[in-house]
Amino acid sequence: MVSPFEVVILRLKDLGFFTFLLPFILVAAILYGLLRKSQIFGPPEKNVAVNAVIALVASFMVWAAPVIAGINIEQELSRFFVQSMSATLALMVAILMVGMFLPPDLPKLFGEKFGGKNSGIFIAGAIVVGIAILVTSGMTTVFFPAGGLVGIPEDLLMMVGVLAMLLIGIVLIVWLGGGRKEGAK
Amino acid sequence: MIDVQSQSSETNLNFFQTKYYLRRMGRILKFSAVLFALLALLPSAVFAQGALSTLTQNLQSMGFFEILLFLLFSVIFFALLAKSKVLGQSAAVNGFVALAISFLIFIYPSFTGFSLVEPLSRFFTQISTVAILLVFALVLSSVFYPDMSKMMVEQFTKPGVLYILIILALVLLVTSRTLWTFWAGFKIAPTGGSSDMIILIAALLIFIVIIYLAASVGGGKK
Numbered sequence: 136m137v138s139p140f141e142v143v144i145l146r147l148k149d150l151g152f153f154t155f156l157l158p159f160i161l162v163a164a165i166l167y168g169l170l171r172k173s174q175i176f177g178p179p180e181k182n183v184a185v186n187a188v189i190a191l192v193a194s195f196m197v198w199a200a201p202v203i204a205g206i207n208i209e210q211e212l213s214r215f216f217v218q219s220m221s222a223t224l225a226l227m228v229a230i231l232m233v234g235m236f237l238p239p240d241l242p243k244l245f246g247e248k249f250g251g252k253n254s255g256i257f258i259a260g261a262i263v264v265g266i267a268i269l270v271t272s273g274m275t276t277v278f279f280p281a282g283g284l285v286g287i288p289e290d291l292l293m294m295v296g297v298l299a300m301l302l303i304g305i306v307l308i309v310w311l312g313g314g315r316k317e318g319a320k
Numbered sequence: 321m322i323d324v325q326s327q328s329s330e331t332n333l334n335f336f337q338t339k340y341y342l343r344r345m346g347r348i349l350k351f352s353a354v355l356f357a358l359l360a361l362l363p364s365a366v367f368a369q370g371a372l373s374t375l376t377q378n379l380q381s382m383g384f385f386e387i388l389l390f391l392l393f394s395v396i397f398f399a400l401l402a403k404s405k406v407l408g409q410s411a412a413v414n415g416f417v418a419l420a421i422s423f424l425i426f427i428y429p430s431f432t433g434f435s436l437v438e439p440l441s442r443f444f445t446q447i448s449t450v451a452i453l454l455v456f457a458l459v460l461s462s463v464f465y466p467d468m469s470k471m472m473v474e475q476f477t478k479p480g481v482l483y484i485l486i487i488l489a490l491v492l493l494v495t496s497r498t499l500w501t502f503w504a505g506f507k508i509a510p511t512g513g514s515s516d517m518i519i520l521i522a523a524l525l526i527f528i529v530i531i532y533l534a535a536s537v538g539g540g541k542k
Contacts (some may be wrong), residue, residue: 151372
């Protein structure tokens with residue numbers, strides 16, 4: 136017998152709830168929160184309408200992505216969140232195990248041990264884990280759709296690639312050169 | 321004595337906050353239960369197959385998303401003009417300039433034959449994916465930091481982070497095909513010159529800007 140939960144989920148799926156509505160709500164909330172926090176357009180109390188319009192329009196564009204751009208992230212988003220939940224659970228279990236041997240208030244202890252220059256190491260690690268989950272969940276199709284980067288001529292892409300390499304090369308050379316001079320002093 | 325008083329007031333505040341959040345959660349749970357029952361009990365004919373997909377297709381054929389982009393650009397330009405005060409503080413002047421710019425952007429697809437809706441839809445979807453990834457990374461790493469916001473202010477205000485994010489934005493510009501807007505503009509440039517020549521000049525200009533930027537980065541180091 137089909138459970139009522141399954142019935143509800145299938146009906147919502149038929150309606151397009153997971154393809155259109157949920158990404159819309161998620162993106163609107165994240166963008167509105169980021170616009171409020173970053174205060175790009177000034178104090179959030181004075182710019183409620185501006186922030187709301189930008190967040191809503193951007194999320195409507197994400198709503199339209201499955202139809203206009205052919206990007207359907209229904210399954211990928213579900214996979215991403217399940218996998219990220221598993222990663223979080225695994226981490227929590229690991230910390231619980233470590234907690235058996237270490238004194239209480241682990242975050243404080245980690246702050247003391249990995250403070251100073253290395254304090255960003257956990258965020259960097261979490262971003263690497265996030266990228267790995269992004270790949271395994273299939274969310275990379277958002278960046279590289281099935282048809283590839285069709286529409287942009289190859290020579291233009293080549294030019295952009297060469298310019299990007301030049302930019303990285305020059306910045307690296309100047310950066311490293313500057314650093315050596317600083318060290319010589 | 322003062323410490324004891326402040327601690328007790330803090331405890332009272334936490335108690336009322338918790339009670340408030342519990343009441344809110346209770347309401348959300350009740351609403352979800354009603355919605356769930358409604359979804360389970362209603363006949364399946366009520367849920368048209370892909371109703372939201374049909375709605376989006378209808379909206380697209382009506383040109384709804386072009387109007388949304390017009391709204392987006394006018395709001396962004398108005399807010400930036402008001403914030404920077406380049407043209408003064410007059411709302412009328414800023415409004416007229418923002419509307420004029422947005423109308424000019426609105427007619428861009430009519431003479432280039434290139435709609436801005438698809439690349440921008442891709443761009444926002446990709447930006448949202450990156451945002452979700454970063455939110456997950458921050459939630460995951462918050463386990464290790466007693467004061468996450470303080471650590472982020474210390475770590476993420478370095479220029480290196482800004483450079484990385486600028487490069488990321490440029491990459492998204494390519495993968496979302498928004499870069500095509502420049503190409504579409506080149507194709508119908510009314511200068512009479514060949515498109516190769518224009519690309520060459522543009523590439524040279526970009527190259528000069530890159531060298532200038534790199535030199536200024538190096539100068540800052542010294």
